[in-house]
Amino acid sequence: MSTTNAAEGASVTSPPPTPPSPVSAENSDRDRTSPTPKFPVKPGEFLHDCKRGSEETPLVTFAGRLSAMNVYRVFFDYTTVIAQDQKAPAVAFEARPNENRYRDIRCLDSTRVVVQGGNHDYIHANYVDGYRENKKFILTQAPLEQTAEQFWSMVWQEKAVMIVSLTPLDNINCYRYMPTSSGSKMTIGTKNKFSIVHMGTAHVRETYDATHLMVCKNDEPARKILHLCFYTWPDKGTPLRPTELLYFVSDINHNRKLLTEDAIKKGWLPNTPDIKTPIVIHCLAGVGRSGALASIDICIQKLDDTYGQGKPFCDVKDTVLRIRTQREMAVQKPEQYLFVHLALLEYSVRRRYYTVIDGIDVSSFFVSGYDE
Numbered sequence: 001m002s003t004t005n006a007a008e009g010a011s012v013t014s015p016p017p018t019p020p021s022p023v024s025a026e027n028s029d030r031d032r033t034s035p036t037p038k039f040p041v042k043p044g045e046f047l048h049d050c051k052r053g054s055e056e057t058p059l060v061t062f063a064g065r066l067s068a069m070n071v072y073r074v075f076f077d078y079t080t081v082i083a084q085d086q087k088a089p090a091v092a093f094e095a096r097p098n099e100n101r102y103r104d105i106r107c108l109d110s111t112r113v114v115v116q117g118g119n120h121d122y123i124h125a126n127y128v129d130g131y132r133e134n135k136k137f138i139l140t141q142a143p144l145e146q147t148a149e150q151f152w153s154m155v156w157q158e159k160a161v162m163i164v165s166l167t168p169l170d171n172i173n174c175y176r177y178m179p180t181s182s183g184s185k186m187t188i189g190t191k192n193k194f195s196i197v198h199m200g201t202a203h204v205r206e207t208y209d210a211t212h213l214m215v216c217k218n219d220e221p222a223r224k225i226l227h228l229c230f231y232t233w234p235d236k237g238t239p240l241r242p243t244e245l246l247y248f249v250s251d252i253n254h255n256r257k258l259l260t261e262d263a264i265k266k267g268w269l270p271n272t273p274d275i276k277t278p279i280v281i282h283c284l285a286g287v288g289r290s291g292a293l294a295s296i297d298i299c300i301q302k303l304d305d306t307y308g309q310g311k312p313f314c315d316v317k318d319t320v321l322r323i324r325t326q327r328e329m330a331v332q333k334p335e336q337y338l339f340v341h342l343a344l345l346e347y348s349v350r351r352r353y354y355t356v357i358d359g360i361d362v363s364s365f366f367v368s369g370y371d372e
Contacts (some may be wrong), residue, residue, distance in 0.1 A: 005203040011197055013219050015055070017205055036241075039322050039325060046129065046132075046134065047322050047326075048129065048131045048132070048302060048322060050302065050305075050306055056313045057313060057314060058311060058314075059303065059307075059312040059316035059353055059354055060314050061195055061212050062315065062344075062345075063345060063348065063354050063356075065198060066184055066345055067343065073333070074337065074338045074341060075305045075334040075338070076338075077317065077337075078334040078337040079334075081315075081317060081320055081321060081331075084321065085309065085324070085329075087228060088108055088110065089110070090106040090328075092109055092112060092121075092122045093106045093108075093112075093124065095122070096120070096122045099122060099123070099129055099146065099147050101124070101141045101144065103282065105141075105285045106123040106124060106328050107124045107314070108126055108317065108327070108328055111126040111127045111327070112125065112126055113126065113127060113138055113140075113154055115150055115153050115157060117157070118150060118191055118192065119191060121249075123140065123147065123151065123153075124141040124142075124147075125140035125280075125352025126326055127138055127326065128323055128327050128330070130294070130301065131297075131299075131302045131305070132305070136276070136279060136294075136297075137278055137280075137294050137297075138154070138158065138160070138279070139286050139294065139330065140154070140280060140290075141282060141284065141285055142165070142167055142174040142177055142283065142284050142285075142286065143175050143177045143282075145149035145175045145252050148177045149188055149192060151177060152177070152192075152194040152196075153192055153194075154280070155215075155280055156194070156215070158278050158280070159263070159269060159294040160278055160279065161224075161226065161256060161259035161263055161277060162225065162226045162227075162255065162259060162279050163225065163226070163228070163280045163281075163282075163284075164228045164252060164282075164293070165228070166230050166233050166281070166282070166289040166290060167235065167282070167283050167289075168229065168231055169229065173235075173284060174244065174284065178196050178213060178227060179196060179197070180198065180200055184197075185197045191281045192217055192218060194216070194218070195216040197213065198211065198212075199211075199212040199213060199214055199224075200212055202305075205244070205247065207229075207231070207232045207246060207248065208228055208229055208230040209229045210226060210227070210255075211226070212217070212224060212226060212227075213225045213226070213227055221261070221266075221268065222258070223268055224262065224263075225239070226259055228248075228251070228252065228255075230245075230248055232244055232247070234371075235283070238335055238336065242339065242342050242347075243346065245343055246300075246347055246350070249296055249300060252297075256279060260275065260276065260277070275338075285332065286327075286330045287327060287329045288329075288332030288333055288336055289336065290327075290330070291320070291323055291324075291327060291331040291332065291339050292325055292331050292337075292339060294323060294327075294330070295316065295320055295330070295331055296340055296343050296344065298319050298323070299315075299316060299319055299340070299344050300347055302314070303347065303348065304351075312353050314344055315350065316344060342347070364367075
């Protein structure tokens with residue numbers, strides 16, 4: 001474990017409202033509203049369940065199609081995803097413009113996280129289902145200085161054991177909502193005061209930092225929360241290799257299980273069967289990289305489950321379409337859509353779910369300037 005020197009504690013309060021949020025760079029040339037067709041879910045079913053019919057894509061078909069495509073054809077396939085975007089209500093988003101990073105990336109009312117016990121209940125965050133797990137994720141924008149208290153209120157309310165950041169907390173693009181040196185303390189909030197103590201950071205595989213935090217709200221008992229910051233995924237581009245993110249996804253799920261067990265022992269999570277709390281994920285807007293990470297996890301879980309049943313399924317397009325019904329514009333860029341495909345192909349090969357790889361030439365997915 002590598003740690004830094006202790007620093008003086010910092011006190012942060014909510015500042016006055018900021019000017020209206022800008023249009024995201026990716027969408028400055030269009031005014032999209034909200035996502036995708038409806039996917040009816042019957043009682044006892046889950047959003048990403050396998051239908052075992054024409055709606056599902058067997059892994060061998062997925063791999064075969066991908067091997068026959070190139071980057072341009074995958075990008076074109078992505079246009080058929082965004083072409084299905086539909087308008088859905090986002091009243092709370094429109095009512096609080098100063099708490100949104102971008103005025104064109106909306107927060108859907110139907111799945112938004114309602115934060116209790118504050119001056120208001122709004123935060124730019126949506127519940128997103130995992131594979132056979134409702135509300136496995138909360139996808140949210142990176143906190144602004146004026147939304148940091150609401151962010152921690154959400155983390156506390158949802159009893160989250162883990163926060164995943166896909167962008168550096170550099171205080172330039174992303175407000176530094178936690179202390180950054182071992183032993184240091186930060187206090188955030190006015191109505192609800194959150195005390196956050198940095199307990200040390202481990203640098204893992206030169207791809208992410210794992211920081212243990214002790215967080216206390218007002219006079220309530222402290223909770224241990226793990227903060228994972230994946231710093232090798234640029235805002236414009238993708239990780240150099242899918243392998244890095246596949247290990248990261250595995251680490252997220254493994255540590256979530258351990259942290260949940262610890263929280264049950266400490267008494268701040270109930271000891272009930274299959275107790276799970278949401279994983280809070282953010283990048284900057286909370287849609288592009290965050291949506292891609294959730295998509296990869298969902299597809300991995302489905303692959304593992306269906307392979308165990310004798311017929312593995314993988315359908316990135318269907319998964320992305322379904323996520324976009326819960327988090328607007330999830331998987332925001334075509335290169336992220338391509339990266340999800342490549343990550344799932346690599347996972348399938350590494351797990352030996354798919355072994356016919358002689359005809360696959362991944363070099364066809366890389367063109368000059370692709371990740372610039």
